[in-house]
Amino acid sequence: MEKRPTINDVARLAGVSKRTVSRVINGASNVGESTRRNIQRVIDELGFSPDKQARGLAASRSYLLGLIYDNSDALFIDQIQRGALDVCARSGYELVVHPCDSGAADHAEKCVSFVQRSNIDGVIILPPLSESVALAAVLRQRKIHYVRLASLDLDDHTNIVVSDDRAAVSELARYLVSQGHTSIAVITGPMHYHSSAERLEGLTETLAALGGEVPQSHIFEGNNTYKSGVEGARSLLQMTPRPRMIFANNDEMAAGVLRVAHEMGIAVPDELSVAGFDDNLLASRMIPSLTTVRRPVAAMASLAAQKIIRKIENSADVETDSYQVRSQLIIRESTRKTAK
Structure with missing residues (x-):
């Protein structure tokens, strides 16, 4: 041997x-x-x-990074893991994935218990758990390295990677106005999440600046699941007159809208335009393919892993690292210019 x-x-x-x-x-x-x-x-x-x-x-370290999440979107989690694992492989670290219920009163202590029990060197925290003030506070108190992925600036720049959802959806709003859309509805995510509020406000405030609006009756609060996308679409598309465009807070709910439109015999995009957010792996494979905002989650995870490792290794680079990534509007078949 x-x-x-x-x-x-x-x-x-x-x-x-x-x-x-x-x-x-x-x-x-x-x-x-x-x-x-x-x-x-x-x-x-x-x-x-x-x-x-x-x-x-x-x-004096384990070479283990933690990934803590409370998100039911398997495609989102998969992209995050790919981004983080790529950095870990190059840097000699392993990734340990751990689910956590952000709605539990003791979620912060449970997360810290996982970190200490597993001897984790640092953690990447995914939305919506990354919005937890209590979790960030206890991690700082225990001197545990962390980076939060979020839709807006919630923390010191060394502790966060931001996708700026408001600006991204504002770009979508300008596109819709350029296509003549005036009858617009929204299926939001849970409105106690910063990301849901940022996306809704990015749309409505830009529309208002351009002379448009989204009536309160055209806003349905979903929970970022396919099922709530279906429920929201059924509610909105039974209105008289019905909206000619629906923006869903994520691609999973947008897929539910496409399903309901098909069931009701409403042609997309001839009679109804649909847009989502994320550009997950199925968005380009739906029929019709989905117009959406591409949030570069793999790049966000890569940047977060780099930040964590530099923190662990006391690198000065973490102070000057970029903390923001740019989302991009991807126009596909599910939206079109409205008929006069």
């Missing part, structure tokens, strides 16, 4: 001390670039893989 290469082998062939090899493995900054490249070359040639438990003990 072939002997597995050790850190001593790397040090001998690279002509350096074991301590210097350890510094390179742990990403320390106090190693010259030529020495670092030489050690990395030897590591690659030998196929050396440091023992993670020993590595963690030497660096």
